[in-house]
Amino acid sequence: MLNLVLVPAAAEPIFHIGSFPVTNALINGWIAAGFFVGLAFMLRSRSALVPTGVQNAAETVVEAALGEVQKVTGDRERALRFLPIVGTLFVFILFSNWIGLLPGSGSVGMWQVHGGENLLVPVMRAATSDLNFTLAIALFAVLASHLFGLRAVGLGTHVGRFIQIPGLIRSFSKGPMAVMVALIEFAVGLLEIVSEFAKVVSLSLRLFGNVFAGEVLLTVMLGIFAYGLPIPFLFLELLVGIIQATVFAMLTLAYLTVMTTPPSHGEEGAH
Numbered sequence: 001m002l003n004l005v006l007v008p009a010a011a012e013p014i015f016h017i018g019s020f021p022v023t024n025a026l027i028n029g030w031i032a033a034g035f036f037v038g039l040a041f042m043l044r045s046r047s048a049l050v051p052t053g054v055q056n057a058a059e060t061v062v063e064a065a066l067g068e069v070q071k072v073t074g075d076r077e078r079a080l081r082f083l084p085i086v087g088t089l090f091v092f093i094l095f096s097n098w099i100g101l102l103p104g105s106g107s108v109g110m111w112q113v114h115g116g117e118n119l120l121v122p123v124m125r126a127a128t129s130d131l132n133f134t135l136a137i138a139l140f141a142v143l144a145s146h147l148f149g150l151r152a153v154g155l156g157t158h159v160g161r162f163i164q165i166p167g168l169i170r171s172f173s174k175g176p177m178a179v180m181v182a183l184i185e186f187a188v189g190l191l192e193i194v195s196e197f198a199k200v201v202s203l204s205l206r207l208f209g210n211v212f213a214g215e216v217l218l219t220v221m222l223g224i225f226a227y228g229l230p231i232p233f234l235f236l237e238l239l240v241g242i243i244q245a246t247v248f249a250m251l252t253l254a255y256l257t258v259m260t261t262p263p264s265h266g267e268e269g270a271h
Contacts, residue, residue, distance in 0.1 A: 009212065011130040012121045014110065024109075024122055025130035032096045032127065036088075062087075072250070073257050082256050085144060089137060090249035093128055097211060097241030100126025101218075101234055128211040128244070131204065138203035141252040142196060149259030157263065162196075164189045203251060210244050 011023035043058055051059050065087055070079035099105065109122040127133045149158050160166070164186050171182035214237045221230040 009131070011125065011132070012112070014121070014123055023130065024125045025127045025133060028096055028100060028105075028124045029127035029133060031099060031124070032092055035095065036091065069253060072253050078257065078260060081148070082253055085141075085256070086249045086253045089141065089252055090245050093137075093207070093248055094242055094245035096127040097245065098238065100124070100129065100211075100215070101237055101241070126211050126215065128207050129215050131208045134204040134208040135200070137248075138200045138207075141203060141248075142199050142255060145252070145255035145259040146196075148256055152260035153262050158259070161263070162189045162193050199251075199255065203248060207244050207248055210240055214240055 011025035013021035013023050014027065015022050043055055046053075047055055062083075066076075066079055066083055069083050069086065070076055073079045073082060105122065105124050105126075108124075109120045111118050112121045113119075146158070164182070168179075168182040168186050171178040214233075218230055218233055218237065221233050
C-alpha cells in the first residue's frame with residue numbers, strides 16, 4: 001500500500017532564534033530577498049552612462065515593464081511611482097515560487113518527530129505556500145493602495161468613497177426619492193469597506209492555494225512514481241508560478257490605479 005506524507009499546510013520550523021521560529025518558508029523568502037539585494041548592489045556598482053551587458057538587459061526589462069504598467073495607469077507619472085511596488089512583488093513571488101521547485105527544495109531536510117512519527121522536514125519550501133507570507137503581502141498591497149489614494153485625491157475624497165454622509169445630508173432637502181437613493185449609495189459605500197477586507201483575503205488565499213496545491217500535487221506524483229512522472233507537472237508548476245505572480249502584481253496595480261484616480265463629476269455630485 002502506498003504511504004504518502006503530504007505537505008502540511010503550515011510551514012515547519014527548522015530552528016529558532018531565541019523564541020522566534022525560523023520556518024522553511026521563511027528561509028526561502030530570505031534566499032529570494034538576498035538574491036535581489038545582491039543583484040541590486042551588483043547592478044548599482046556596475047552602472048554606467050552607456051549601459052552594457054547585465055545593465056543593458058536590466059534596463060530593457062525595466063523599460064518594457066514600465067510600458068506595461070503605463071497601459072494600466074494611463075500616465076507615465078503613476079507608472080513610475082507604482083512600478084517599484086508591483087515589479088518587486090512580481091519578481092519576488094515568481095522567484096520564490098520557482099526556487100521552491102528546484103531539486104532538493106522539498107527533499108533535502110532534517111528528521112523531526114511530529115505526532116509520534118519521525119518525518120523528514122524539508123529545509124526549504126516555497127514562501128508563497130505559507131499563508132502568513134501571502135497574507136502579509138496582500139495586506140501590504142491593499143494598504144499601499146489606500147496610502148497612495150489618500151495622497152492623490154485627499155482625505156475627504158478618499159473617505160467619501162466609502163462613507164457618503166454629505167450626499168445623504170444634502171438629499172433631505174431634495175425629497176423622499178433623493179433620500180432613498182442617498183441611503184442606497186450610503187449602504188453601497190459601507191459594502192465597499194467590506195470589499196477592502198475581501199481583497200486581502202482573496203489575494204492571499206488565491207496565491208497560497210495555488211502554490212500549496214502544486215506542492216501537494218508534486219508530492220503525490222513523486223509518491224506514485226518518482227522517475228519521469230513528476231516532470232510534466234514540474235513544467236505545469238513553472239507556468240502556475242508565473243501566472244500567479246502576474247495575477248497578484250496586476251491586481252495590486254489595479255487597486256493602486258483605482259484608488260489614485262479622482263472620482264468622476266457624477267460621482268462627486270453623488271458624494
